Amino acid sequence: xxxxxxxxxxxxxxxxxxxxxTAERLHMTQSGVSQHISKLESQLDIALxxxxxxxxxxxxxxxxxxxxxxxxxxxxSSLEQQxxxxxxxxxxxxxxxxxSVGLKLYPKLxxxxxxxxxxxxxxxxxPNPDIEQAxxxxxxxxxxxxxxxxxxxxxxxxxxxxxxxxxxxASVETPSWETLIQLGFIDHPDGAHHASMLLSANYPxxxxxxxxxxxxxxxxxxxxxxxxxxxxxxxxxxxxAVAAYQKPQLIKSHYLPTPVSETLYLAxxxxxxxxxxxxxxxxxxxxxx
Numbered sequence: 001x002x003x004x005x006x007x008x009x010x011x012x013x014x015x016x017x018x019x020x021x022t023a024e025r026l027h028m029t030q031s032g033v034s035q036h037i038s039k040l041e042s043q044l045d046i047a048l049x050x051x052x053x054x055x056x057x058x059x060x061x062x063x064x065x066x067x068x069x070x071x072x073x074x075x076x077s078s079l080e081q082q083x084x085x086x087x088x089x090x091x092x093x094x095x096x097x098x099x100s101v102g103l104k105l106y107p108k109l110x111x112x113x114x115x116x117x118x119x120x121x122x123x124x125x126x127p128n129p130d131i132e133q134a135x136x137x138x139x140x141x142x143x144x145x146x147x148x149x150x151x152x153x154x155x156x157x158x159x160x161x162x163x164x165x166x167x168x169x170a171s172v173e174t175p176s177w178e179t180l181i182q183l184g185f186i187d188h189p190d191g192a193h194h195a196s197m198l199l200s201a202n203y204p205x206x207x208x209x210x211x212x213x214x215x216x217x218x219x220x221x222x223x224x225x226x227x228x229x230x231x232x233x234x235x236x237x238x239x240x241a242v243a244a245y246q247k248p249q250l251i252k253s254h255y256l257p258t259p260v261s262e263t264l265y266l267a268x269x270x271x272x273x274x275x276x277x278x279x280x281x282x283x284x285x286x287x288x289x
Contacts, residue, residue, distance in 0.1 A: 003043065004076065007069050009036035010048065014058065014066045088276040089116035095281070096124045096131045097144035098190075099221030100238035101162065101264060101289075105144075108288050109281065119277060125221065127189060135267055141278050143267035144285075156265040160289035163239040163261045164198040166254040169231040175254050177205050184215035186235040188224045191217075194236040194262075202256040225251055238262060264289070 013022045013033060023030045041048050048062035058066065097105065102125045109121045124140070131143040135154050148156045168175055168183065180203075185191070187209065195209040205211070215233035218224045221241055228235055229250035242253050266282065268274065274282070 003040065004073070006036045006040040006043070008073055009033055010040055011066060011069050011073055013037065014062075019054070086276045087118070088280045090118040091275065091277045092120040092122055093142065093278050093281050094122040094124075094140040095142045095144070096126050096134055096140045098127065098131075098146055098238075099125045100241035101144055101160075103221060103244035104240040105285060105288065108284070112281070112284060119280075121281075131267065135269060138269075141268070141274070142282065145265045145267050146262045148265060149267055153270055154267050155270040156267050158263055159266040159286060160264045161261040162264055163259060164194055164236055165239050165242045166198060166234065166236055166256060167225060167228055167242055168234040168252050168254065169228060170250050170252045171231065172234075172252055172254075175234070175256075177203050180234055181212060183212075184233040185209055185212035186224065186227050186233040187214050187217040188221075188235065188237075189219050191235065194238070197262070198236050198256065198260045201258040201260050 009022070009026060009028075012026060013019065016022045016025060019030050019033050022028075023033045026033070028036075037049060044061075044065075046061045047059050048065060049056045050059055095105075095109075102123065106121075106123050109123060113119050113121050122140075124134075126134070128145045128147050131140070131145050132149045132151060132154065134140045135143050135149070136151055143154075144159070145156065166175055168179075172179060172183070180199075185195070192209040195206075199206040199209075216227040218226070222244070224235060224237060224241070225245045227233060229245075229247055242251075245251065266285075
């Protein structure tokens, strides 16, 4: 592979046309310039210059090398500048999270993109196993998970907690065990897990979400509370999903005697230095949560 330092010296010499002025421009000695040219000729095993005292002219190979090398060095210089810039507000950021926290974060990230249009937000809603796999496969840059990843290639750090809420139709004032049994359960992909966490801590009779008659199911985070609002049952959801519901007057969130929260983890590839734009998003998310 051609030494780019020697190549840069050669191209500068061709452009300046003088060994001494080339040395001054590159902050080298004149002998250093001569050594770079000699080493480049030796590496390529071809003469690049025809020396005539203090003057020189290019051989055919020298002209061809300069023609090709000047473009290459320009592209390398441009690439180096782009790498140094590493804009905090430009480029694509790929994120993935469970639905509830996504309902809170996605609108705020869109507002951030409106402020910085060159920052492209690519946001997906997914369960924890899919988030973990996407990180392992380099399909996303940042994940938010409610469980710690088992993969040794992923680093997880606590970023926030989110309360779990018991949600009933608005007509329910006190959610007794008997009232919940009568209402029945509106299930969702994390329904059994969330119900077990919150209800086992507050109702001695609770054993499993199957204790309740299932009155409905939805895998769309924004629609889970729709049957609840129509009096068809109750459910347990993280607080951000409840706060995002568009008809809050039709539901009632209950703060039970023993609060229970889920821990939210920031998940990234271990030992991977994140570009500035991703660090910008992480810093903003921490502020919002």
